[in-house]
Amino acid sequence: MKFSKQHSNYVSEITHFIADLKKQDPALEDKQREGRARLWDREPIDLDNTRRTQESRVQQKSYVYQSK
Numbered sequence: 748m749k750f751s752k753q754h755s756n757y758v759s760e761i762t763h764f765i766a767d768l769k770k771q772d773p774a775l776e777d778k779q780r781e782g783r784a785r786l787w788d789r790e791p792i793d794l795d796n797t798r799r800t801q802e803s804r805v806q807q808k809s810y811v812y813q814s815k
Contacts (some may be wrong), residue, residue, distance in 0.1 A: 769775055
């Protein structure tokens, strides 16, 4: 719903800035997707491997620094 025809062609400074960045570096979006994949997209967790790892741990004593 537009309130007036006067502001229908308005483009914010941020939109101009982002458009200029994309013109300067066309691979910017690909780099962003790659960075997101590196940080957030993980392989599925292998539940069997996780269970075996937890079962094979040696239980730590209650007071670690006691030499006896």
